[in-house]
Amino acid sequence: MIKKIVLFCIACMYAQLTFAQIDSTLLNNVIADTGKQTLNMDAVYNRPFLGIGKLPVSLGGYAEVNWQHIGTDGVSEGHQFQMRRMTLFVASTISKKIKFLSEIELEEGGKEISVEFASIDVEFHPLLNLRGGIVMNPIGSFNQNHDGPRWEFTDRPISATQMLAATWSNAGFGLFGKTYKNNWMFGYEAYLTGGFNDDIIDNEMNKTFLPAAKVSAERFEEGNALLTTKIATRHSKFGELGLSYMGGNYNTYKNDGIVLDEKRQLHVFAMDYNTTLPKINTTITGEWAWINIDVPSSFTQQYGNKQRGGFLDIVQPIFKRKILGWDKAVVNLSCRLEYVDWNVGTFNETGDNIGDNLWSVMPAISFRPTAQTVFRFNYRYQLQKDVLDNDPSKTGGFSFGISSYF
């Protein structure tokens, strides 16, 4: 199925090139409306697309390429060159109130190919839309708003990718809607989708690890149901605040009608906030999440039943002017602070604190020749403790990357 979708996309791209050779004026850049106030939930549509003549199909995507030189306690892999991902978007307006949008991601040179998003959206009313397909579970903000060119850092937030399972999507249905009044905007989303599995407490990371469930493609066909809800509000001056919840059973408690275990649940709560300070244009983006999981008491405490973590990004534009022919190029100074604790609690045997946590600070400088493209240069300093709470390993190093919509 995935191969077919990829082939379709490649065919579309090829068709696009073919058309371009015939008449380039047929191509229309549909630039995202950055002036309009949006919520994180709009991120999926708020992307630059390339229209082809009068065809009702738009294409787009982004790519991320990195160099990094990072070491831990004196051990480094040296210079590493990475094509982190290439993501293709295909959107179609089927009718005035029915749209289709898909996002296909190729990571690590095509080693991993995944359909991250592929949904049919039907609008009955701005406050009542039906979405069906493969949807991004709206937990926190990063999972919804994760496109590389939007961020000033070469790496995605650790709490989002290594704790919350971003980018986390599942097959399912749901409702969403949005309304405005004066300076206020309000949105909601509620989805019932496929969900997690036993791998989250039985994996080669040796920790409770929600992203382990991403490995299994079976979640698109069968498995436990997962409820994800989010409400978000934005004030034009104060910014956007989102509150989200995701939860359900995660384990294989029954197979072929035979009971194997009791039902075990996980619950995830997240809070996200973003704003741009007036006059100085400082952008602040943050997300914090709490996870509670019913891990069997007879299992090892290596796998925690509580997790928490988040990140805070501060981005300060330092100047905006014409540079090397780009009219409105921007240079930003930024910093990301991150914390993740994969195992909150104390050991039954000693009452001592369980470690398995991480701190990271990542100062950055980025150059945006246009709003759709970013060159970023980061330094990461990270302290990571093992489960026994021993002295942390120290990681540090530089990375440089380019990310751009196309």
Add this chain to the structure above:
Amino acid sequence: MPNLTIQYMFKQLKPTYIIVSILISSIVFLVACSELEPAAPADEDILDGPLEGLTNAQSAQFLAGDIAFNDEIFTKDKGLGPVFVATSCGSCHAGDGKGTPFTTLTRFGQVDHTGNKFLHLGGPQLQNRSIPGFNPETIPTGATFSKFTPPANTGLGFIELVPDSAILALSDPNDMNGDGISGVPNWNTVPSYVDILENAISQNGKYICRLGKKASTFNLLQQTVNAYNQDIGITSTFNPIDVYSGHSIDPEVSDKTVRDVVAYLQMLKAPIQRETENVEIENGKNLFIQIKCAACHVPQLQTDFSIISALSYKTFYPYTDLLLHDMGSDLDDGYTEGSAKTYEWRTPPLWGLGLSPGSQGGKYFLMHDGRAKSIEEAIEMHGGEAAQSKNNFQQLSATDKEKLIQFLKSL
């Protein structure tokens, strides 16, 4: 205002200068960037790392074993359990150091040299954890038990190579020299998959063993196979018996992986003593010898021949005699292995002692079950043959006690 200044400066620079500057800076940066990464800790401050002088082939096997030992996590699909103690080798030996009560093993069911009477009920080791849907083991009624904190791994290759004759030479079962110390080796049965060395000494079909709290394990292959089986619930061709069902099942770890892990343990470096030039520490060592600690914690041993030249005929400093000693009634848990009495314990090597908190969450968990929370507390718990040394320690001045402790922490 600063922004305006930067913008002005930027305007004055010609693009050519900017580009040349960027190119030069990039080249300098690419060459020098590793200098800004966290430095490696000093060799003497960590327990893990290979022996010096390995061949490239030996280093490659060391690396393969390192990965299997520290990075391979067992899951249900890879054979974990269904009852187990830990999910990987590294879980019990962080940084190749000592473990903590979190991963302490519980052994039960044997009270004397006649063997374990509870093997049919899950002995000798308790698997106190289980994968979802299964129940962990419990200690059977009537079985005595003891808890064993995982030891450090470093230097095990040296200990494995001490010739039996050297161990026997240190033993003094009848205390012929009258010093109150009467160490004995643990004579135990060796499984058939273990290759017995030519110079091994046997007695009634049993051999001198040296590894473990009771010195009941013959060599690192036996130790590794047991750990896979009893700690993680992983079968191998060496021991195909599933700890849960008691039946033989397909091997869940390859022979190669087991051999790589054994090679890794053999080729781990020995702990390096720190501050050897410090006079206070030298004085502490003299006190250690003076109060007879060194009668059991023998500072120096030699290895026999090894095909790994970095281990062959080497003098090393483990502070152990690899013998069993009566440690008194307070340390008698009523459980034993091999020919050891329940009150007898193998002299634990003291090398690496000062680095123990680095793998024990910043604390000390000493003695066989981690009951001592400091070195001084551990000394105070010595009884039996070690009672006189403990008394001698108690007679030391506070300053001398501190010197002795500092010496032990330098190991």
